[in-house]
Amino acid sequence: MISLNRTSLLSNSGVNGSGINARRQRCRPPAYVKVLASRSNQDQKGIATSERSGSALVESTLKETKDHAPSSCVSVDLDSTVGGGVKDVYGEDSATEDQLVTPWAVSVASGYNLLRYPHHNKGLAFSEKERDAHYLRGLLPPTVVSHDLQVKKMMHNIRQYQVPLQKYMAMMDLQEMNERLFYKLLIDNVEELLPVVYTPTVGEACQKYGSIFRRPQGLFISLKEKGRILEVLKNWPERSIQVIVVTDGERILGLGDLGCQGMGIPVGKLSLYTALGGVRPSACLPVTIDVGTNNENLLNDEFYIGLRQRRATGQEYAELLHEFMTAVKQIYGEKVLIQFEDFANHNAFDLLEKYGTTHLVFNDDIQGTASVVLAGLVAAQKLAGRTLADHRFLFLGAGEAGTGIAGLIALEVSKQTGAPLEETRKNIWLVDSKGLIVSSRKESLQHFKKPWAHEHEPIKELVDAVKSIKPTVLIGTSGVGGTFTKEVVEAMAALNEKPIILSLSNPTSQSECTAEEAYTWSQGRAIFASGSPFAPVEYEGKVYVPGQANNAYIFPGLGLGLIMSGAIRVHDDMLLAASEALAAQVTQENYDKGLIYPPFANIRKISAHIAADVATKAYELGLATRVPRPDDLVKYAESCMYSPAYRNYR
Ligand SMILES: O=C([O-])CC(=O)C(=O)O
Ligand SMILES: [Mg+2]
Incomplete structure (x- = not known):
């Protein structure tokens, strides 16, 4: 501490x-x-x-x-x-x-x-x-209250606000005023407060970040700082940094380019690292790289807080990122975890590939989302009565999340069945803005889409792709709201007794369909989960509880596992281990409610299990540096977790 x-x-x-x-x-x-x-x-x-x-x-x-x-x-x-x-x-x-x-x-x-x-x-x-x-006499009113009463009072206050952004700002103020109270509040009321400090409200906070900015919550590294990033890192008041979440703001959730105002995302993600994964707050560093924005509204907004220029690209961009990556390792060492968040596709894949072999890096949108979706699909086997290999998958959206999930599913099926990856990929189809990804388009496809170009006649519309491919699982990673239309969901329901429908785009406005639409249009037969939370839905007298397939289930536990084992690289097998650990936490009681994810209320226990299994993999792969290996890694994970309990001062 x-x-x-x-x-x-x-x-x-x-x-x-x-x-x-x-x-x-x-x-x-x-x-x-x-x-x-x-x-x-x-x-x-x-x-x-x-x-x-x-x-x-x-x-x-x-x-x-x-x-x-x-x-x-x-x-x-x-x-x-x-x-x-x-x-x-x-x-x-x-x-x-x-x-x-x-x-x-x-x-x-x-x-x-x-x-x-x-x-x-x-x-x-x-x-x-x-x-x-501590010379506090007279500075405080006479009453001494307990931590619990403070939590009760703050929850009472926060519930008075009707507007989600007001709740968000109240929480941010609390974090700036009394960190342990903030975390106790969040941990004790995680299901209620997650949508406040995180998705979907954090999306609106980023859109308005210029207006609501009060105090620095992380480091802004802009083109102006080129050549002196190491020095900028030294301005941050903490030095024992273990996790950095960094964005360049170009693809904030499904909201697009929010430039420097994307800072809300690293701040929100890191508060979950602490609340959900137990990484201590002082070890977390939110960073926003500002290379400009192509968002005309922001460029013309007098309250915009970032560089007023169009985005730097090519060598200028690469050099700034490289200086940052080098400086981070220089100052915090080999074992600092760098989580790339909400970069646009064209940079996200390249950065992960470039730094995956030299730094402890992880892309949440590619790998974290993949791991959480795979966990849901593994759990859904019990409900849908099919193994992963028996499913046929169709994605709408072939960016980071879509191809990331597709890749991890193919890898898991290949491990389960012994079939080569090229074979297991054949059951996975993707639709992008130009239609079904097929071999005849291969030449013009971006590199990350090429493995998914299978032999098929071209199809433009999603609904036609559903009818032709006959998927058992439909996954939305398009970033475009309302794209799972009534026709699409009905087509899925006509093909499958229990269609699995995942609307993963965030925030709620970008979700491919709502929970209510999925249940109503499938006559209550869909197994549904979404990236942003939806309330339970009543359909024909029965209550359906949608799951939340959000990477928040994975990254806090994965990060804890990497940190506690002293891992120096992230490996795909760790993502598979995290998926399996999460799926194993779904109880019969959850299944009985149609859930494919456990409730967030148990997230710290879930994170400890994910951390232990990720750490186990790190040791198996020879990537862990913490020796000797603790015998009981679950207990060890729990013992490493930050507690928001107040400390007594001498
Ligand atoms: O932040 C979230 O809720 C999930 C995520 O990574 C994204 O949508 O980019
Ligand atoms: Mg993200």
């Missing part, structure tokens, strides 16, 4: 002695804040010096990375210590007298500052003793 101060972290490299560092850590008092002495003129010059050394460092690192380009699946950057240490890049430890340095320091928070510091603030829950010891 304790964040390292800068001086000690810098001396924690393999280059400098660690004895002083160890001593400093041992004698830390309880409630720390980090302080950067205000920048004098002299300091400004110091920063300029840092800039130069920073960019020189990045350049040399870029060169090294290029020169050591990996040929095999796993390569380790020998320059960064596995423990996340960094070299004394700014010369702060080895500075000579005439060399300018940044005066980082730590201090104990007390009095008014303690109440303003979200990591340590407890509001009215400070005990009498703490109020005396």
Whole structure:
């Protein structure tokens, strides 16, 4: 829980002695804040010096990375210590007298500052003793309340708001004011608050992020920061970072290019890393890369907070991303997990391929969504009475989610049946904006669509593709709302006793069909799940509970498993392990209600199981660095999880 101060972290490299560092850590008092002495003129010059050394460092690192380009699946950057240490890049430890340095320091928070510091603030829950010891007398009204009562009061307040965005803003304010209360609220009321801090409300928050922005919740790295990203990372108040969620805002949910305002997504995803997966908040870093936006409305919006230019592409884009990826590994080490989120297709696949062999990276939209859908399909075997290999799949949408899911299904069927991948792919068909993906289109297809171009006559309309392909499973990953029309759903219901229909696009407005439509148009026979939550539906006297096939089931547990095993690469087998672990958590009681996912209320237990199975895979594959391997990985996962309980201050 304790964040390292800068001086000690810098001396924690393999280059400098660690004895002083160890001593400093041992004698830390309880409630720390980090302080950067205000920048004098002299300091400004110091920063300029840092800039130069920073960019020189990045350049040399870029060169090294290029020169050591990996040929095999796993390569380790020998320059960064596995423990996340960094070299004394700014010369702060080895500075000579005439060399300018940044005066980082730590201090104990007390009095008014303690109440303003979200990591340590407890509001009215400070005990009498703490109020005396920490100079809080008079700053708080006399009542001392329990954590539970604070939760009750906040829930009462939040329920007063009718507008979801107001609830969202109340939650963001709470996170900025009292972090442990925020997480206790979220953990104790996960089913009610997930749609507030996450999908679908986070989509609206991103659309209006320029207007509602108050305080930094993550790092904005724009083209202006090119050449000094390492320095920008050092401005973040925490140094022991374990997970970064990064977006460039080009494909925010199904809402398209929201530029810099996509920041709401990494912030929301990381709050789930903590609440659902137990990764401590100080280890999470939200990042938005701003290379401009092609969204004309935003470019003309006076409240827009990002760069007012069209998106940089090609080499300019690649160089900024590469500097970021290099700087992250340089500062946080080999084992920091970087989750790519809501990048547009054309960059998402390339980034995953480019950095998959050198960094611990994972694309949530390609891999996380695939893993959650596969889990649902594995669970649905019980309800639909068919094995995965017996299904025929049709997708609407052949982007990250569509081809990611298709690929993972093909891999799992191939593992289950021993059939080659090329064979198992033949049961999987995709429709994109131009119609069914068929061999005659192969030449003009983007590379990630090519494996799905099978022999068939061209078909333009989805409903005709349904009639011709006769799928048992229909999956919507198009990002376009309302595309599973009555005709389409009826065609599925005419072909199948229990059609599986998944409308995965987010937020709710982009869902291919609603739960009500799926149940009504299939006369209550559909097995339905969606990316955004839908309320239960009553149809002809019976209540149907839709599942939520959202990657939020997977990434928190997957991330915890990677972190706790010290994994250095993500492997497809870990995604399969996560799917199976999630499917195994669906109980008979859930099946009896027609559910193919367990309720989110049990998510921390589910995440612990996913984490344990992912970690097991990491050890099996030789990708784990935490030794010795803990015997009971479920117990170990639970023991690693962040608890929002208040700590007592001396
Ligand atoms: O954020 C979500 O709810 C799921 C997701 O990754 C997306 O739709 O891009
Ligand atoms: Mg996403």
